[in-house]
Amino acid sequence: ALQPGGGSKAIKNYVKAIGKGLKKVMSKMGISTYMSYTGSQQFEAVGMARSLVDKYFTGTASNVEGIDVFQVADEAMRVHRAAFDQRDPVLAAMLDAGGEYAWRVRGEDHTWTPDAIAKLQHSARANSYATYKEYAALINDQSKRHNTFRGLFEFRFDQCKPVLLDEVEPAAEIVKRFSTGAMSLGSISTEAHTTLAIAMNRIGGRSNTGEGGEDQRRYAPVKAGESLQSRLGKARVEVDIPLREGDSLKSKIKQVASGRFGVTAEYLASAEMLQIKIAQGAKPGEGGQLPGRKVSEYIAELRFATPGVELISPPPHHDIYSIEDLKQLIYDLRCGNPRARVSVKLVAEVGVGTVAAGVAKANADHVTIAGHDGGTGASPWSSIKHAGTPWELGLAETQQTLVLNRLRGRIAVQVDGQMKTGRDVVIGAILGADEFGFATAPLVVEGCIMMRKCHLNTCPVGVATQDPVLRRKFEGKPEHVVNYFFFVAEEVRELMAQLGVRKVDELIGRSELLDVRQGIEHWKARGLDFTRVFAMPKMPPEVARYRREQQDHGLQKALDNRLIELAAPALERGERTTIEMPIRNINRTVGTMLSWHIARRYGHDGLPDDTIHVRFAGSAGQSFGAFLAHGVTLDLVGDTNDYCGKGLSGGRISVQPSPKFRGEPTENIITGNVVLYGAIAGEAYFRGVAGERFAVRNSGAAAVVEGVGDHGCEYMTGGTVVVLGTTGRNFAAGMSGGAAYVLDLEGEFAKRCNTAMVELEPLSPESEQQAKLGRELWHHSQSDEAIVRRLVENHARYTNSRRAAEILQNWAQYRVRFVKVFPKEYRRALGELAARPRVAA
Structure with missing residues (x-):
């Protein structure tokens, strides 16, 4: 029974539960506004007569016809009788056994029975x-x-x-x-x-x-x-x-x-x-969603994650x-x-x-x-x-x-x-x-x-x-x-x-x-x-009804064929090789086939750093440097399309504008959307602004960019991102690992960051960080100042960035303007990892 005055609380809890359930279902459907559901025909009818569908669910798809309105009424009456029939000895004093999910005696029927x-x-x-x-x-x-x-x-x-x-x-x-x-x-x-x-x-x-x-x-x-x-x-x-x-x-x-x-x-x-x-x-x-309790050290090793950190796969x-x-x-x-x-x-x-x-x-x-x-x-x-x-x-x-x-x-x-x-x-x-x-x-x-x-x-x-x-x-x-x-x-x-x-x-x-x-x-x-x-379409006998042909993927036209040819000394004997060539936006997925040859011969460890150095000039097509293996550096003067550095596997990418470019890099897009999606390891430096979803689901890459669009660092579980400029909305949504450092010159970043799973902190000097925080809770066991400074120095070296040079020249002045984005899950997992040896000891 409800406590006196408890009715309003019960109603509030009910409304909250319904609201959460609605949001969950809407997120599954992928339609995010209520009005968009009106008349949207999102459902399919199975086993309903066409007359019933046309009258009550007009326009709903139905490929298997079945019961009409009279059978629907009949079923409603059967359920009612089962609920209130006093003559049923089983249901007279107890509820139905259920068994919709797990098998139950007298419950819902399952094909997987104990006997089977x-x-x-x-x-x-x-x-x-x-x-x-x-x-x-x-x-x-x-x-x-x-x-x-x-x-x-x-x-x-x-x-x-x-x-x-x-x-x-x-x-x-x-x-x-x-x-x-x-x-x-x-x-x-x-x-x-x-x-x-x-x-x-x-x-x-x-x-x-x-x-x-x-x-x-x-x-x-x-x-x-x-x-x-x-x-x-x-x-x-x-x-x-x-x-x-x-x-x-x-x-x-x-x-x-x-x-x-x-x-x-x-x-x-x-x-x-x-x-x-x-x-x-x-x-x-x-x-x-893999809960943190199931992310053991072995699972974390395979998924390039931190033990104990929850791992989220986006819908x-x-x-x-x-x-x-x-x-x-x-x-x-x-x-x-x-x-x-x-x-x-x-x-x-x-x-x-x-x-x-x-x-x-x-x-x-x-x-x-x-x-x-x-x-x-x-x-x-x-x-x-x-x-x-x-x-x-x-x-x-x-x-x-x-x-x-x-x-x-x-x-x-x-x-x-x-x-x-x-x-x-x-x-x-x-x-x-x-x-x-x-x-x-x-x-x-x-x-x-x-x-x-x-x-x-x-x-x-x-x-x-x-x-x-x-x-x-x-x-x-x-x-x-x-x-x-x-x-x-x-x-x-x-x-x-x-x-x-x-x-x-x-x-x-x-x-x-x-x-x-x-x-x-x-x-x-x-x-x-x-x-x-x-039903089967009436087609001539020569039309195939099962697989008979091979698809043509057009790999013979890929720019990588030439790269593989020129990189033969590195692939076969590990010799340092430098290649220079132009690139156009029709050249897609550059560096990926080359990485396949490296991975087959040398595994995930690849070649020593910078063994194959490729300098490109022009506009790169989609997926530039996708799954790039360790030992390969792609140095581009120009810009890239979407998906640059997707699945980065240890290689290095640097992109800077052409010397003929007269604009301000911190205000211009240099790389497209969904850059470094699912990156595992390696480095990427972009002298300019990236599009939306920069470093989404990053697992371990380090990146520097001079501005990002909406949803930056979404679902990130590892790695390090330094943003030397403004960000779009919803930064760090679903971020459960890794760390990001954002240069907040306007003091507006907190409004653009999704703080549901992260905390915002200042970038402290090493001595101050040591006094405040145990070293076991430091990202990559290094001070934040050392990490950011090293990455900004690399950015200046690889891209000739004026913004990076200015920051380094006036480090004390700029350091206080950085905001550290640190996931709560990651902090908790680091603490638990640090406590384990002490418990064992």
Whole structure:
């Protein structure tokens, strides 16, 4: 009961909660004003009759028709009866069991039941195909419980002429089409992550790093006698896993997500596929958040962050605001590794076919369509339950649109989202998929028992936790995962034989082989109409229905080919090399292919400082110096376009205006938007003003610039930025690490800074800082004055900056005008790190 006078407080709390919830949903949708939602048609109807949609939700997209207004009324009355029916012995004295998220007896129905989990784990551990068939029967038979659209489908075996099982493509070839899901090392344990990689490499499939980077110790092939602990180090592995000679621990798919954690030149160079994650099936439209408690020293090492500091992935990629921007990122990644295919991950929703067509035209080699029931355990409930649509809808639309536009032959299509059995794979192929992604099922094989504690770091079987004690309970083995995938492939072969199909390629897009299951008993499912899902465009036979061609990325025209040729002495023998050449804005992603050659030979450490020095004159195109490796200096007299220094990996960039320029550099733009996005290491100096989102998600680069636009240092987690001029609005939004120093000549900076996560402090002399603050809380263990002075001196040396020279000449006068921007999270984490040795001692 409410306390006297407590009603107003309750109302205030309720209004506050609703307001926060609204803001959260609006941030996911990406539409930030209330008026913009009016009539915006943001939702898609699934399973509603056209008459109902047209009358009450006019204009809303709906590809699967179903119940009308009478069934809606019927359901409302059924719910009411269940709530108030006194004759129900279970509900008479207690509430409904619920079970929407976690499985409950008498609760909401789940496909992952305790029985299904037990049978799958037993089959994989005992290598028993008979037990797997029992598991598959539990999952596939949805005649009584309707969990998925594909559970309502059936194969038209009566219209097919079966072939002998021996004539069907072998399981060893089919498993090469399988991938595991994009689960980062951080979301799951080291043991779980590496087990998946070992298993997928053994069968010729692919595992995915997720967005957390990857340990470079995993790149080299395994030698005889090695184990997981001997390779990665005993401190990093709680349960040792014996390895075979020739095994590989690396994930073939390297993901590039909005956070760009650990995306270095070496990371790109070690990939066979680079996946741009536009969205995630379980939480489309959202970024990610790794709580500080899960950022161990090892996770921080991989993500180039500080242990204990919360890591935030922005909802969008800040270098993708149009399909042209996506095309540029695809080109950047292809330059970062010319041998790797580039994939784009999308979520099934109405209109995804049009986006997939744009992705194909943007020269991606591969597109993934993720279903709404992706199993990301740490996703918010609201997203898991209410965002995205079933992959059957998104995949069918993608296949139809690509075939209709004669683009299907240029791109491979993968589907994922609770793929569990061979039947799921066959239906996926019939609706248009070349490849298939599995995530939850392999984790269940490794030991996951669906406790739904992924976000709490308390997984009791050591799969989704970083807790060393819990990780010791991990019992998964690569052999179990291998067994599971071969069972799935065998089930696929049996179904293909019954359908009269010998190769998976012959199955792709054959929607005439599917029909709706007859005799559906459920009163709501009976009216579902899948005509649009099974439709296939009538196109001439020469139009491809699966991938047949290679995309042309135009790398042969890149300026880097000439740079690589001229830098051969440095690449092969480590000789210092100086190159001078003009540059134009058609020369995009300069220095990236050169960095790929360095990373392949020398790893992340690269070459000694300034081994390759390139002097350019002119206007550089987009992504100048992207993923630039250590040992390369790009010295530009002129200006640059957007994305300069993206993913900087240890190289140095300096940009200064032409001697013919008569303006004031501190008042003129010299480099575009989103400069140093996701930079890992290295230095950048700009004698002039940068555009918006300067150093967004910077992880470790040092930069000096003479002014920035809005949203500077957004989501920054490490590194150092010195701004010798004015800033735009919203500086330091979401900044959880690193430090920024802003020259505030007008005294207005505090109004432009977002202080939700940072504190503003004066730049103190070293003696004063030592008296006020313990050295363990100093940024990079150096005094702020020493850091700023050194960077300003470098800026003067590399760019001939008049502003830098004046500051150094009058240092005492200018020092007091600097404002230090220091994240609260970073200060807390430094304090905790400093306290650890004392506690241990």
